[in-house]
Amino acid sequence: MSDAKLPDPAAMLRDMLGQWEKTSNEAMTQLMASNEFGRAMGQMTTMSLEAKNNFSELFGKVLTGMNLPSRDELLTVATQIRDVDARLDRIEALLVKLTGASPVAERPALPRPPRTRKPVKP
Amino acid sequence: MSSAPSEESVAARVTATVERAIQRNIKGLEYFGSAAPAVGASPRDLIHARGTMLLYHYRPMADEIYRVPILVVMATTNRGYILDLAPGQSFVEFLLKRGYDVYMLDWAPPTAAEKTLDLNSYVNDFIPDCLAKVQADSGIEDVTLMGYCMGGVLSTLYQGSHADSPVVNLVTFTTPVDMTKMGLFSAWADKRWFDVDRLVDSLGNVPAEILYTSFDMLRPASRFAGNIRLWDNMWSDEFVKGYRMLDRWGADMLPLAGEYFRDTTKKLMWDNALVEDRLEVGGRPVRLGNITVPFLHVVAEHDHIVTTEASAPLVKLVGSTDKEEVILKGGHVSLVAGANAQKRLWPRLDQWLQERSV
Secondary structure, three states, rough: OOOOOOOHHHHHHHHHHHHHHHHHHHHHHHHHHHHHHHHHHHHHHHHHHHHHHHHHHHHHHHHHHHOOOOOHHHHHHHHHHHHHHHHHHHHHHHHHHHHHHOOOOOOOOOOOOOOOOOOOOO | OOOOOOHHHHHHHHHHOOOOOOOHHHHHHHHHHOOOOOOOOOOOOEEEOOOEEEEEEEEEOOOOOOOOOOOEEEOOEEHHHHHOOOOOOOOHHHHHHHHEEEEEEEEEEOOOOHHHOOOOHHHEEEEEHHHHHHHHHHHOOOOOEEEEEEHHHHHHHHOOOOOOOEEEEEEEEEEOOHHHHHOOOOOOEEEEOOHEEEEEEOOOOEEEEHHHHHHHOOOOHHHHHHHHHHHHHHEEEOHHHHHHHHHHHHHEOEEEEEHHHHHHHHHHOOOOOOOOOOOOOOEEEEEEHOOOOEEEEEEEEOOOOOOOHHHOOHHOOOOOOOOOOEEEEOOOOOOOHHHHHHHHHHHHHHHHOOOOOO
């Protein structure tokens, strides 16, 4: 049985954590909203991303030397598969238009409840 | 005058503390060895897909449903399973059990070739395409359009620029319109030092890691505090499960198509053109005043991503006569998912939708 008068050190620590989180977030938010921080962040983001890009290019050359596909090449294949998918979708849509068949005919037989529901009276 | 605590109460407190410490250690070891809980629980069918665009239909869970189907447009930075976390904790499941027919426009990571997708692609291609598919699949002309965060912005842009829209109700959650009030995002995207052209031209798509870091930096101390709280609550299976689901979702961000990012930065962030009533997308003027359907905007009181100041003008500026803004307790995510949402948003939304869905 708990006793309200008994001090709970764990609860006190939880409160302190909450207070620390709030104060730290507020202080850091203020700092990060400054022009100096924004400028530094913009420069760092661009520089680090460009470095990453250059590294990817270099690594791509290494992979080519090892006769292995790069991530970009795999993504290109994935894109081509998607494009084929999209083309199939367009052909299917055209067939549906020409034949009048239902576009949902291929879906498993689903329960299609009647659309007759009325609002519940408060 | 307060009396000293009894021996029994001290003993009970010590026993409970020791028991929790033991459980914390046992379950802490299990935590690192176990897989993350499954998410996206409600049965659904992918009925249409085109590159990054995925349209799902959730299988009805009621014997009788409302006439008007709902199309939920997910934020382009995040996965849609936040709205369908687990049985009993799923917004989608709630809607299905209350008799709504639910579709979701969700997003796959855009491929390198999709870097050319721009705001026009999302507003004037993907959304109308999905609306047409919902109409064909449900056999109903009218649709309720519902958007979360950036999904709300896209839904609003669509409805504000398509006079021939089949949308009969528009619902948005935490949707920003005044981008000068987006707090740190506005500061970081300042055109004086944020070179969006250089970023997009050199990278193509904007990687998810940049977006994740930006969101994480909005509350820099919270990750550390969250880890302490996780350890403190490690004895509770429910807490750990909820934490893992939300943590997984938060880290599971999507890259953004390059031109789309460039457009949103320039047109929405820099020009603030939506709220200033001079936005054009794909040559179509977007006017909030053109939105005349029943409109509901739900805002979170403690949203650290979309501030209430950024979303406040939306209700004022839409042209609908039947319009309402509801401010609920909670944050950007807890507004739509978790115990807070179950108690506050979901029943409130059901109340609003019922009479407008027949």
